Amino acid sequence: MKPAGQMMKQVLRGGSAVIASLIIGGASLTFAQESVAVRAALVTGGLPLDDPNAAAWSSVSPASFPMSPQVHWPNRIQEVTVKDVAVRALYDGKQVVFLLEYADPTQDPDDGAALEFMVGDKKAHFAHGQPMLQVEGGPVNIWFWKNKTGKAVDMSAKGFGTLKPQAHQDVNAKGAYSNGTWKVVFSRNLSTDHPEEDVQITPGQFISIAFAVWDGRKDAAGELVEKGSQKAVSSWWYFRADAPPDYSSYMYAAVAVALAWGFQFVLIRKLKKGQ
Amino acid sequence: MGALGKPIILMVTMYLFLKFVLPNIPGSAPLPSSLIFLYLLLTVSGIVIYETLSGETKDAFWGPMQGFLTGEKIGGLQALRYGVLILFPLLVGWQTYGSTATSDLPPTEGRTIHPAPPGEYTGLSNPVPKTPDNIMQGKGFYAAFCSPCHGGNFDGKGPAARGFNPPPANFADPTTIAMLQESYLFWRIKKGGVGLPIEGAPWRSAMPRWEVELPDEWIWKIIMGEYDGAHQSPRTWE
Numbered sequence: 001m002k003p004a005g006q007m008m009k010q011v012l013r014g015g016s017a018v019i020a021s022l023i024i025g026g027a028s029l030t031f032a033q034e035s036v037a038v039r040a041a042l043v044t045g046g047l048p049l050d051d052p053n054a055a056a057w058s059s060v061s062p063a064s065f066p067m068s069p070q071v072h073w074p075n076r077i078q079e080v081t082v083k084d085v086a087v088r089a090l091y092d093g094k095q096v097v098f099l100l101e102y103a104d105p106t107q108d109p110d111d112g113a114a115l116e117f118m119v120g121d122k123k124a125h126f127a128h129g130q131p132m133l134q135v136e137g138g139p140v141n142i143w144f145w146k147n148k149t150g151k152a153v154d155m156s157a158k159g160f161g162t163l164k165p166q167a168h169q170d171v172n173a174k175g176a177y178s179n180g181t182w183k184v185v186f187s188r189n190l191s192t193d194h195p196e197e198d199v200q201i202t203p204g205q206f207i208s209i210a211f212a213v214w215d216g217r218k219d220a221a222g223e224l225v226e227k228g229s230q231k232a233v234s235s236w237w238y239f240r241a242d243a244p245p246d247y248s249s250y251m252y253a254a255v256a257v258a259l260a261w262g263f264q265f266v267l268i269r270k271l272k273k274g275q
Numbered sequence: 276m277g278a279l280g281k282p283i284i285l286m287v288t289m290y291l292f293l294k295f296v297l298p299n300i301p302g303s304a305p306l307p308s309s310l311i312f313l314y315l316l317l318t319v320s321g322i323v324i325y326e327t328l329s330g331e332t333k334d335a336f337w338g339p340m341q342g343f344l345t346g347e348k349i350g351g352l353q354a355l356r357y358g359v360l361i362l363f364p365l366l367v368g369w370q371t372y373g374s375t376a377t378s379d380l381p382p383t384e385g386r387t388i389h390p391a392p393p394g395e396y397t398g399l400s401n402p403v404p405k406t407p408d409n410i411m412q413g414k415g416f417y418a419a420f421c422s423p424c425h426g427g428n429f430d431g432k433g434p435a436a437r438g439f440n441p442p443p444a445n446f447a448d449p450t451t452i453a454m455l456q457e458s459y460l461f462w463r464i465k466k467g468g469v470g471l472p473i474e475g476a477p478w479r480s481a482m483p484r485w486e487v488e489l490p491d492e493w494i495w496k497i498i499m500g501e502y503d504g505a506h507q508s509p510r511t512w513e
Contacts, residue, residue, distance in 0.1 A: 036381075037381045065438075066437045066438045067437075067438040068435045068436065068437060068438030068439055068481075069423075069434075069435050071423045071424060071435045072481055072482075072483040073483060074488070078423060078434070078435065079434070083437075118478075123478040124478060125468075125469060125477065125478045125480075126478065126479070126481075130469060131469065132469045132470075132471075132477040132478065133466060133469055133470040133477075134470065134471065134472045134473065134477065135471075135472070135473045135477055135478070137478065204377075206381050206382055232438070233438065234438050235438065235439050235440040235441075235479060235481065236440070236478065236479055237440070238381040238382075240381075243377075246377060248375070249371075249372050249375040249376040249377070250372065252371050252372065252375045253368040253369065253371045253372035253375070254368065255371075256364075256367050256368045256370075256371035256372075257364045257365060257367060257368035257371075258364075259367075260363060260364035260367035260368070261364040264360055264363065264364065267344065268344050268345055271341050271344055271345045272345045
């Protein structure tokens with residue numbers, strides 16, 4: 001019975017390989033995607049670093065994210081102007097550039113926008129890295145642009161009331177307003193000399209990103225409505241500088257097809273001999 | 276196919292039992308598909324062991340499958356045989372590609388929706404008497420503090436909800452507050468999203484840490500008002 005026993009083992013092994021591959025395939029389909037990501041394609045030269053209206057942007061498809069009024073912590077705001085932001089990004093191996101685009105009916109000196117990132121290996125809460133009770137969190141790196149200064153401030157925070165500009169300013173930003181739409185570009189080197197306070201961007205790796213926007217409009221009394229913590233905020237989403245495409249998995253698949261075909265061939269030949 | 280008939284019926288019966296009968300036994304719950312798969316795998320293993328115990332049953336069990344693979348006397352099934360022999364390597368190749376290809380998708384940070392609370396927040400009971408006045412007050416607090424996100428209809432669709440991921444909980448859904456004890460809600464409201472353990476992904480949560488602004492008594496009243504408003508009852512201690 002030995003040949004039959006060996007045959008059985010082959011069948012069982014082959015069968016469990018099929019089952020295992022079905023489990024892996026099935027499992028990967030059942031994970032629902034909660035997150036959306038903005039991706040930066042790699043370009044060779046000609047990054048639109050200062051130009052929100054550059055032609056290069058028109059070939060990049062935006063990722064759109066919804067915004068909420070900041071209602072969790074004082075000082076709250078129940079309603080904000082900006083409901084969505086559209087984000088595009090590009091990089092060239094040395095620098096990364098983001099384009100933030102959103103609808104804002106009026107152009108005001110106090111209009112502002114910011115990008116937020118986690119820093120280092122630790123997670124950080126999206127509200128300025130506020131402390132978490134059971135998890136040790138890290139700081140956040142905030143790139144903050146204001147219309148009236150016309151530039152960006154590179155900032156750090158680790159909890160409410162701790163937001164401050166960094167000693168080393170690495171971020172550039174430029175805004176352009178037209179027809180009820182703001183377009184703001186933020187640019188920075190992928191890596192900086194201060195990884196303990198600056199987000200480091202590695203191509204191929206997903207990192208967390210969040211957005212905030214202020215509409216600098218004033219109410220009837222001449223007071224700013226959206227200021228400080230009274231802003232439009234988003235949750236954490238994902239950003240990735242996409243690495244160039246890699247075709248090795250096609251090769252692995254081809255090898256697997258050859259192996260499976262070979263297994264079938266050997267198995268059937270053995271079965272025929274046994275009959 | 277005679278010898279395969281019983282195993283197939285057994286597998287189908289087992290699947291239907293696991294999917295529809297077992298969850299309805301008191302104290303049980305719907306089984307995750309991975310667990311159902313595991314039980315079915317065990318059943319298959321048992322069938323194979325059983326059928327291969329003796330020479331005769333083994334031949335009767337494997338015979339049809341062997342015959343199919345070698346193409347012996349299967350007549351009109353030749354086309355199906357070729358189909359299987361062609362598709363199997365392709366399936367293996369496709370699965371290999373799927374598991375080796377760098378994913379274009381962001382990481383799936385599986386988040387535990389209801390992680391275990393700290394010990395001091397289990398077993399607490401609502402100290403506020405359940406009177407219409409207290410329920411009314413609770414609903415008033417809810418409207419002021421909770422409804423911007425959780426909605427005036429307790430459905431998680433408040434005006435401020437749309438930008439948040441994960442979204443605010445829908446209290447009208449039977450898998451939220453209806454499945455939890457009041458003690459659990461007290462923990463979640465008081466300590467907020469930042470109070471979650473790591474498996475709850477606290478860095479993502481927009482849930483405020485209400486203990487900073489609200490006294491315990493108000494939180495208990497909100498809980499009472501919330502259950503009433505959402506037409507749910509808390510899960511009680513057995």
